Amino acid sequence: MGKREILESFLGRGRPILADGAMGTMLHAQGVSLQACFDELNLARPQRVLEIHQAYLEAGAELIETNTFGANRYRLAAVGLERQVGEINAAGVKIARQAVEASPHPALIAGSVGPLGVRLAPFGRLKPEQARQAFREQIEALVDAGVDLILLETHTDLREVQEAILASRSVGDLPIVASMTFTRDDRTLLGDRPELVAERLASCDVDFVGANCSGGPAQLLRVIRLMRAAVPNIQLSVMPNAGWPEQVGGRILYHASTDYFAEHARAFRDAGAQIIGGCCGTTPAHIAAMRAALEETREPQLNLQTTSPANGRIEAVPAVEQPTRLSARLAEGSFVVAVEIDPPRGFSTHKLLAAAHTLAEAGADVVNVADSPMARMRMSPWAACQLIQQEVQIETVLHFPTRGRNLIRIQGDLLAAHALGVRNVLVVMGDPTSIGDYPQAMDDYDVVPSGLIKLIKHGLNIGFDEAGADIGGSTSFYVGCALSLAAHDAQREARVLRRKLEAGADFILTQPVYSPDLVTSFLRSYADLYEPVDVPILVGILPLYSHRHAVFLNNEVPGISIPDPVLARVSGAGDHAPQEGVHIAVETIQALKGIVQGAYLMPPLGRYDLAAELIEAVREKNPTADHGRRATDAGR
Numbered sequence: 259m260g261k262r263e264i265l266e267s268f269l270g271r272g273r274p275i276l277a278d279g280a281m282g283t284m285l286h287a288q289g290v291s292l293q294a295c296f297d298e299l300n301l302a303r304p305q306r307v308l309e310i311h312q313a314y315l316e317a318g319a320e321l322i323e324t325n326t327f328g329a330n331r332y333r334l335a336a337v338g339l340e341r342q343v344g345e346i347n348a349a350g351v352k353i354a355r356q357a358v359e360a361s362p363h364p365a366l367i368a369g370s371v372g373p374l375g376v377r378l379a380p381f382g383r384l385k386p387e388q389a390r391q392a393f394r395e396q397i398e399a400l401v402d403a404g405v406d407l408i409l410l411e412t413h414t415d416l417r418e419v420q421e422a423i424l425a426s427r428s429v430g431d432l433p434i435v436a437s438m439t440f441t442r443d444d445r446t447l448l449g450d451r452p453e454l455v456a457e458r459l460a461s462c463d464v465d466f467v468g469a470n471c472s473g474g475p476a477q478l479l480r481v482i483r484l485m486r487a488a489v490p491n492i493q494l495s496v497m498p499n500a501g502w503p504e505q506v507g508g509r510i511l512y513h514a515s516t517d518y519f520a521e522h523a524r525a526f527r528d529a530g531a532q533i534i535g536g537c538c539g540t541t542p543a544h545i546a547a548m549r550a551a552l553e554e555t556r557e558p559q560l561n562l563q564t565t566s567p568a569n570g571r572i573e574a575v576p577a578v579e580q581p582t583r584l585s586a587r588l589a590e591g592s593f594v595v596a597v598e599i600d601p602p603r604g605f606s607t608h609k610l611l612a613a614a615h616t617l618a619e620a621g622a623d624v625v626n627v628a629d630s631p632m633a634r635m636r637m638s639p640w641a642a643c644q645l646i647q648q649e650v651q652i653e654t655v656l657h658f659p660t661r662g663r664n665l666i667r668i669q670g671d672l673l674a675a676h677a678l679g680v681r682n683v684l685v686v687m688g689d690p691t692s693i694g695d696y697p698q699a700m701d702d703y704d705v706v707p708s709g710l711i712k713l714i715k716h717g718l719n720i721g722f723d724e725a726g727a728d729i730g731g732s733t734s735f736y737v738g739c740a741l742s743l744a745a746h747d748a749q750r751e752a753r754v755l756r757r758k759l760e761a762g763a764d765f766i767l768t769q770p771v772y773s774p775d776l777v778t779s780f781l782r783s784y785a786d787l788y789e790p791v792d793v794p795i796l797v798g799i800l801p802l803y804s805h806r807h808a809v810f811l812n813n814e815v816p817g818i819s820i821p822d823p824v825l826a827r828v829s830g831a832g833d834h835a836p837q838e839g840v841h842i843a844v845e846t847i848q849a850l851k852g853i854v855q856g857a858y859l860m861p862p863l864g865r866y867d868l869a870a871e872l873i874e875a876v877r878e879k880n881p882t883a884d885h886g887r888r889a890t891d892a893g894r
Contacts, residue, residue, distance in 0.1 A: 465493060
């Protein structure tokens with residue numbers, strides 16, 4: 259029986275083929291460094307690779323992938339193994355074959371072929387014929403060693419995967435799965451939508467079109483539905499990550515549960531996927547749960563699909579998987595801690611990154627980066643956000659004032675922030691230039707915060723600018739607004755908040771609070787005027803550093819009111835005022851637990867050590883409020 263007939267016999271059973279999960283995640287869990295060459299282990303530690311294959315087969319996998327994702331000449335050249343392409347790929351197939359022969363049930367072997375690791379022209383210097391030759395070298399070794407099909411996975415460039423398809427066809431007639439990976443915006447890294455990917459790959463000589471890696475199951479369910487809508491007759495493959503990764507204690511962790519994967523396995527099946535598996539972060543436990551789910555006949559329990567009334571097309575499902583870590587934690591009810599950092603006055607970022615590291619290690623969920631606080635010139639906060647996210651692996655919130663920007667610049671700046679990976683935005687009016695070090699600077703603005711929130715939520719986030727022009731895709735900003743609880747005109751502040759919430763604000767950050775009654779009183783008044791606030795609130799917390807500091811804030815900073823008993827406590831603490839300020843802050847947070855969804859810390863006078871102390875105190879009193887950080891992909 260030929261390879262195609264064998265594959266058809268698996269498909270003919272009336273249920274999807276269940277593939278395995280992550281190889282890289284399992285190797286890393288066993289202590290293999292993320293900087294190591296996983297493919298080399300086929301030669302150096304074959305038993306370790308074999309045991310992982312066996313674990314997936316025992317969990318119920320019917321298709322296992324060879325440990326050859328990066329076994330091409332360009333990736334192997336980085337570790338001096340480019341002359342061993344054939345040997346490493348052949349060894350990978352041999353190990354997989356050994357596992358299948360000992361398996362309690364029949365299984366297929368897919369030859370895993372990832373991207374080359376170098377860019378094709380015109381975005382890189384690699385010519386198409388060079389790419390095709392490199393792919394052919396690897397695929398020929400896999401085919402000669404006896405794989406059952408070729409799996410082209412985690413590709414980001416349609417042109418590159420098309421060269422891999424041509425290389426596969428030049429070697430033989432094995433079945434081909436061509437699978438792309440997608441960013442948070444449901445596009446490939448080069449900006450192609452799922453519909454275009456499906457159309458292009460369906461026009462090539464492939465057997466399955468797929469999506470893998472990317473985000474969690476919810477995102478890839480959305481992606482394959484878009485693919486199916488664009489090309490109804492394609493055969494689909496789907497292998498998601500176990501959610502977005504986090505870096506904790508030097509390890510890469512994924513948090514999607516086995517039950518969550520089981521529910522989505524049924525949804526993938528119902529969406530028409532013929533091959534279902536897992537990618538980064540998935541383990542034999544996830545595969546076992548999917549096996550059990552696929553053998554059941556009940557319908558999915560999650561509400562995993564919405565359609566647009568206007569055009570019937572499938573849209574995003576934000577209730578299942580939010581676009582940012584901040585929004586996900588707020589949605590799940592975790593108590594979130596955000597901390598504000600000011601960008602540097604010059605171009606040196608060493609202190610900025612050191613502060614961010616300190617806050618992340620203490621347990622902060624996100625870092626807020628202010629934009630020209632007190633109207634003083636500082637580095638652009640977009641750069642600071644991007645550096646912090648890249649170097650510290652913690653998510654940021656970009657403060658985005660409308661003051662000093664016209665409508666053209668506002669939209670251009672937002673698109674730039676989105677391109678840099680910034681998704682959380684706090685829309686504010688901004689401080690007037692008259693109070694800063696450039697009082698003569700332009701102070702005009704085209705739009706107020708509520709208008710900008712509406713522009714983002716009802717314009718950019720659905721793919722159009724203010725003029726109605728298509729921007730080539732939808733942004734995915736999670737938008738916050740500011741609230742002054744101690745404003746002189748509380749009713750006016752309530753009206754302004756009402757406009758911001760009607761415009762679509764997703765969360766609220768308040769000015770510093772020193773009396774819990776201030777929060778509860780405002781919320782009662784707002785509910786009496788309109789309705790209860792139904793978005794998360796992060797209460798502003800600025801620890802008092804000294805009596806002088808407290809008196810200054812109370813008398814000279816609009817929106818801050820400090821009760822006399824609090825002033826007396828700080829004054830009476832003397833040299834221990836900073837610690838007393840932290841105690842007051844902790845008490846305020848504890849008193850508001852259950853009323854607000856988080857704390858927005860503002861370190862006094864740049865004392866990030868005090869902010870870290872406060873974070874740790876809050877975490878100790880809220881042991882279930884674990885913290886998370888963004889991290890890079892751990893690999894297949």
